[in-house]
Amino acid sequence: MTKDPMEQIYKDEEDNDNKTCLISSISWIPKGCFKLNPTIISDKAPPSENYMSDDDDNTEQSNNTTNTTTNNKSSLGGFEEISIEELLLKSMTSQSNRYYKSNDEDPYLNKKDSDDDEEEEEDFKYKENDLPFLTIQNEEDGLTTLNIWVYEPNEENLFLHHDILLSNYGLCSEWLNLNNNNQSNFSNNCIAIGSFEPYIEIWDLDIIDPINPLLVLGKNKKGNYHEGPILCLSKRKDSIYLASGSEDKSIQLWDLNNNYNSIFRLKNIYTTPINNIQFHNEELNIVLTTSLNDNLIKIFDYRNNNNQSIEFKKNFTNIEIESSIWNNNNPYQFITTQENGNITIYDMRNNNQHLFTYLATNNNKSCTDISIKNNILASVGCDGYLKCWDLNDNYKLLFEKQVVGNNGKLFTCDFCPNLNDNDFIVSYGGDHGVVGTLYLNKEL
Secondary structure (H helix, E strand, C coil), rough: CCCCHHHHHHHECCCCCCCCCCEEEEEECCCCCCCCEEEEECCCCCCCCCCCCCHHHHHHHHHHHCCCCCCCCCCCCCCCCHHHHHHHHHCCCCCCCCCCCCCCHHHCCCHHHHHHHHHHHHHHCCCCCCCCEEEEEEEECCCCEEEEEEECCCCCEEEEEEEEECCEEEEEEECCCCCCCCCCCCCCEEEEEEEEEEEEEEEEEEEECCCCCCECCCCCCCCCCCCCCEEEEEEEECEEEEEECCCCEEEEEECCCCCCCCEEEEECCCCCCEEEEEECCCCCEEEEECCCCCEEEEEEEEHCCCCCCCEEEEECCCCCCEEEEECCCCCCEEEECCCCEEEEEEEEEEEECCCCCEEEHHHHHCCCEEEEEEEEEEEECCCEEEEEEECCCCCEEEEEECCCCCCEEEEEEECCCCCCCCCEEEEEEECCEEEEEEECCCCC
């Protein structure tokens, strides 16, 4: 492959050694699922049908006043008699005191606000070839934002498009298409976010500066719902169901097709918090789960509606699993990464032992995340390296690059799904607010 792939890196300029700022999750937005002209929430009050004036507010009062007694009326040298109340009302409702719903209707203003509005709308428009993705950025002072980025492949440019302020520390995210489910009133470009709260927020990504999430799953509800932070999320391939795993050692299935309630929950399936959950790519009723410190990996078929599972012993006891993913090239295989820097491959048909394991990081630092496209596996770790491996050639190392220096760490990565099979763009995020993309040549 090329020795010098095109790379775009962004680093928070306000970040420094005394401030912790990290990227905890990253997700690409599929092409064709986002609006080229997103909706902009105006910071102005919505105008009425007609311009507002005191005439409108006092019409009834004016009609009533006309028929009042003449005790308070004045006769002004032959002019018509008028009450004091009428005189005051007319003076207050003159043309000079009227309010207009737009500056375009105000004759005293030469500068129109429409030009500014058009410029703002133009700034937020997407181009046909734009490749957007999003990250969750958490800062030490408690500020958490959902950042929407745009990578322009033709210009080899990466920039921040806009951001959304979140109320809680973000731990995980999963892109959703709610419009797939015959919900015409919902967007086909949404993001589900898990945090330290026991509920899931779903935000509409086609709205600029939204105030509230589109939906909240499991909030202010008791009973069959999570009771701890949401550590992992996974949507089913057809976007009908969303699965979640929690610190409370339970997994939950949410119905995105009808009422957005929980339809399935398994409690205490591990002795430690659940940190990974993944729907199978073909067998849509199968979910892969891992926990922080249990020495087992469990696969469930939620149609059974019980705790029965296929169990696999971890190849490293008392070593935490950081991430897990199904192998797109083999429906029987799944892959995990560990805090000791290893990547391990398992086969569902043999739960007695793993198939293969290899060291993926330098100095045995934690391998934090992986992503697969075709036969290429990308991995990132706390050594600051991004590496690519060939799944069809005994996991041969194809590429490595230290994308974060000064003992920096990487926590998340994701392949762009919007390219041809022989084109690869991978995005990554880590500490110090670092976000980057690598455009890997077809020779990879």
